[in-house]
Amino acid sequence: MQRQTLIVLAALTLLTTAAPAQQDAPPAQTEPQAQAPQQAQAIDTLLSRFSDNPDRFTQTDGEALYRTTCQACHMEDGKGAAGAGAHPPLAGNPKLMSKHFLAGVILTGYHGMPRFGDQMSDEQIAAVTNYVRSNFGNDFPDPITPDQVSRLRPQENED
């Protein structure tokens, strides 16, 4: 189906003749005004938190993945937050003793937490699992491998 559509799109493209450039268009995009280099760099760093692809996270590093997903609830310091309901802490959480538990939660979600298995590869799940288990005061000695993540992955998560 995917292949057929690509062919149709390609055919439509070939059939078309070039037309003159559009007019009555909105004002041309202006170049960003000169910003202080430090400020511009801070914005670039901030915007780099977004993935290049909206369908899959593109960060590969465990910390970068944490900063663009987990941090929303578990916070910068991994301590979570509490009120009427709570986002549990990852710092000093005994449940993280099991690397399979943590990787499984990231893959499939847990209670209100959404799953990330369909947006992250086995390598990414392993990287962020290992990051969480070796930071925030955690020091678990047994990293998980992408292969081990792959075996935890439910079949319906395959895309």
Next chain:
Amino acid sequence: MTPFHPSRRQLLAMIGRVAGAGAMYQAMTSLGFAAESGYTGEVALQGPRRGRRVLILGAGIAGMAAAYEMRRAGYEVKILEYQDRSGGRCLTLRGGDRYTEMGGHEIACDFEGDGFFNPGPWRLPVHHRAVFDYCRKLGVQVNPFIIKNNKAYLHSAHAFGGRPQRIGHVEKDMRGHVSELLAKSLNQGALDGAVTAEDREMLLEGLKGWGVLDRHYAYRASDDVGGVRGWDIRPGGGLMPEKRPSEPVDLSALLQSGLWEQLFGFNSYSFEPPMFEPAGGMDAITDAFAREVSDVIQLNARVIRIAQGEAGVTVTYEDGDQGGAVREETADWCICTIPLSVLVQLEVDCSDALRKAIAAVPYASAFKVALEFRRRFWEQDDEILGGISYTDLPLVQIAYPSYGFLSDGPAVLQAAYDTATAGRNFTYSWSTMTPQERIDAALALGRRIHPQYDAEFMSGTSWVWHRVDWSLGCYGQWTEELRDAHYTTLCEIDNRLVLAGEHCSHIPAWLEGSLLSALDAIKRLDQRENA
């Protein structure tokens, strides 16, 4: 120009929306986003035969509607609410508002004009008949909400040199080009097996009008096309220059840009024009309910345990007005509208099946950023009066106010918004940012569509639903599999307890879903009471 490489998901969506609406509709219905409202008119309850007390947990629209209707039917009702306000996820921020989110950051809203910001629901489809019926009954004024504005933009960072394109141009050019191609196929006899000779002629004639094709079945600049997609030099008066039609954009450029796909959102039944909004902010709806039932709402009451037996329910809560003293309320029935993400963390007496259902539903990520500007440059410079622009930048969409047109002075844009439903991951990343970082990011991205941001920005505010401790996310993120496994159990009366809210509906995230869930739950309770 970077070619547009659609993902498999995007391609399937394109096929569904372009070639087979049926398949797409089916998929959307399973998510609940295209569901027709099941509202059949005012609920008719018998009422209890003797004094009966109903304890309702949560003063959102579901809880307040349940209280309103059950009290009218003769039940004694009381609502426990965790927050110091009623309304739940239906809320509006205005200048002077403050909110401390999870993690301790304060969200400030310093709008100086009369602009407002709806972090949750913000527009009403007319087929959400329960919402409209209550607006009518409770005297809520609704105004038109411009959902589609042909002057608003479609934008890709990778197409047309980053210049936004008008929605009307993209839509009409795609229609023109596709009409031309179809006419070409018909004229070459390529579709003779699919249409009769007579139908072929009628179709060709129709395509001429529909796609604005010339007598050679070509879509190209002409006065006729100018009358449909607009002019480079608009018709004037007196001795003004002679009009000149605008030039269509090349088909290949449109296809490669991905802007065509951005149009498909407008096909959704949920976003069919006209849409409406309450005058002055979405909280007008929940404020109207609160006017009816505020006397039975106890604010600052944090539920910690729901116990039940054959005879009734006992709810334990911390009374924030009494220094957190632990208190109990007893009742014959309990209607619990607490979001599942929070409820799963409470001690609840219920069947194992219901406990599993409560634990099964993830809560979707969603966020918004709103910015106030010194003037309505989108109206004054860009001819955009209301509506929404879409982009492939992480801000996803910019919504222009559908109120206060042409006024001088500050005005508020909903400058970034997305939910996890569309499958994009941007909302997670926005949710990791501090309130100040969200404003910085919305400005840095939005100025690529509206360069006036730099000169006109005043202040910003935002909302991240995963940093709200009373919802821990935005709405129940159902899948077809989850519904098959848990939905019926979740909605059934469990001894003396029944759940209600958008999570107990086929219209998740919408006010209508909350209302229908509440109306259905109280109808079943009333039947059980009178069985």
